[in-house]
Amino acid sequence: MAGLPRGTKGPSRRPAGALGFVLSGVLAAALTLTSAEPARADRTGLRAADPSVLRVGGTYVSVQAAGGGIVVRQASSTAALDSATPRQVWSDTRGRGEVWAPEIVRDGGRYYIYFTAGRGAAHRMYVISSASPDSGYSAETKLALPDDKWAIDGTPFTFNGQRWFVWSGWAGDTDVEQNLYIARMSGPTTPTGARHIISQPRESWERVVGDPFVNEGPEPVEDPDGQLHIVYSANGSWSDRYCLADLRLRAGGDPTYVWDWYKSNGCLFGSHRATMMAGWDPTLHVDGPGHHSFVLLDGDIGTSPPAGPRFPLMFHAVPKGTPYTWENRYWYTGTFCWWGDTTYSRADVPGPNTDTGWSLKFFE
Numbered sequence: 111m112a113g114l115p116r117g118t119k120g121p122s123r124r125p126a127g128a129l130g131f132v133l134s135g136v137l138a139a140a141l142t143l144t145s146a147e148p149a150r151a152d153r154t155g156l157r158a159a160d161p162s163v164l165r166v167g168g169t170y171v172s173v174q175a176a177g178g179g180i181v182v183r184q185a186s187s188t189a190a191l192d193s194a195t196p197r198q199v200w201s202d203t204r205g206r207g208e209v210w211a212p213e214i215v216r217d218g219g220r221y222y223i224y225f226t227a228g229r230g231a232a233h234r235m236y237v238i239s240s241a242s243p244d245s246g247y248s249a250e251t252k253l254a255l256p257d258d259k260w261a262i263d264g265t266p267f268t269f270n271g272q273r274w275f276v277w278s279g280w281a282g283d284t285d286v287e288q289n290l291y292i293a294r295m296s297g298p299t300t301p302t303g304a305r306h307i308i309s310q311p312r313e314s315w316e317r318v319v320g321d322p323f324v325n326e327g328p329e330p331v332e333d334p335d336g337q338l339h340i341v342y343s344a345n346g347s348w349s350d351r352y353c354l355a356d357l358r359l360r361a362g363g364d365p366t367y368v369w370d371w372y373k374s375n376g377c378l379f380g381s382h383r384a385t386m387m388a389g390w391d392p393t394l395h396v397d398g399p400g401h402h403s404f405v406l407l408d409g410d411i412g413t414s415p416p417a418g419p420r421f422p423l424m425f426h427a428v429p430k431g432t433p434y435t436w437e438n439r440y441w442y443t444g445t446f447c448w449w450g451d452t453t454y455s456r457a458d459v460p461g462p463n464t465d466t467g468w469s470l471k472f473f474e
Contacts, residue, residue, distance in 0.1 A: 180212050192441070399426070
C-alpha cells in the first residue's frame with residue numbers, strides 16, 4: 111500500500127434508501143440461516159497462537175513467533191499457509207527473551223513486523239523492516255513507547271490521516287491488570303506524545319478469569335460508516351473463557367479520550383454463553399477463540415468489508431474435546447461481517463450511556 115499503515119479513512123459504505131433496506135433484509139436472512147447451521151471450524155495445520163495475516167495482491171502473508179525468532183509464510187490462500195515454507199526473518203541473537211505475537215503491516219512499499227520480546231517485567235515492543243516480506247529484515251529496534259512500561263501485542267494503523275499505535279500494557283511496573291493503550295505516531299517506527307488508556311478489564315464478563323485480568327491482542331478495523339473499532343481479547347489466554355470483544359469509537363470521537371469509546375456488552379466471539387453479548391451465540395467447534403487477524407488488503411483498515419459480505423479472519427483456538435492448554439492452540443480460518451444498529455450501553459461514566467452503530471459477527 112502506498113504511504114500509511116493500516117488504512118486511511120474511506121467513504122461511508124452503508125447502503126442508502128430502499129436499496130439499503132433490501133440489502134439489510136437479505137443480509138439478516140442470510141446470516142440467520144448461516145448462524146442456525148454454522149460450518150465446522152477450519153483448523154489449519156499450524157499449532158501456534160496469535161496469527162497475523164495480510165493480503166498483498168493475490169498473496170497471503172503470515173508472520174509467527176517460532177524457534178526463538180520470527181518466521182514468515184506466503185501462500186495463495188489462508189488455508190494454504192500451513193503448508194507454505196516458513197522463512198526465518200529474525201533470530202534473537204541478542205538474547206532479548208520470549209518472543210510474542212509478531213504483527214506484520216505494509217507501509218510505503220516496506221514491510222514492518224512489530225513484536226514483543228523480553229522476560230518478566232522487561233517485555234517491550236520491537237520492530238524490524240524490509241522491502242521484501244520474507245527476507246532482508248533490519249536488526250530489531252525498540253519502540254520508544256511513552257512511559258516505557260511493560261508492553262505486548264502492539265500494532266500500528268492510520269485513522270483520519272493520523273498514525274496511531276495500540277497495545278496491551280501495564281499502568282505501572284507490576285502485573286496488576288493488562289489495559290489497552292493508544293499513542294500517536296509520526297512515522298512507522300516513531301511514537302510521539304503521551305499514551306492514553308482506552309480500555310480496562312472492568313466488566314464482569316471480562317473478569318471471569320484473571321490474576322491478572324486481561325485486555326490484549328487489539329486489532330483495529332474501520333466499519334462501513336468509517337468509524338473506528340478496536341477488537342480485542344478478554345479473559346486469560348490460559349482459559350477457555352478467552353474471547354473477542356469490541357471497542358467502538360463514537361462518531362466524531364477522540365481516540366485518546368477513554369469515554370469516547372463504547373465497549374460491547376459481552377463477548378462477540380467466545381465459547382461460553384454466560385459471557386456472550388445478548389444476540390451472539392457461543393462457538394460449537396472450538397474453545398477460547400482469541401487473538402485474531404482481520405485479513406485485509408495490505409493490512410489496510412480502510413479496506414474492511416462493506417455491509418453484506420463476509421471477509422477472511424484468522425484466529426487461534428483449541429479444538430473442543432481437547433485439553434485447553436497453550437500447546438493445543440491452532441490457527442483457524444474463519445470469517446467476519448458487520449452487524450448494524452447495535453447498541454452498546456454503559457452507566458456511571460461521563461458522556462451518553464448508549465451508542466448505536468455497527469458491531470461484528472464472527473463465524474467459525
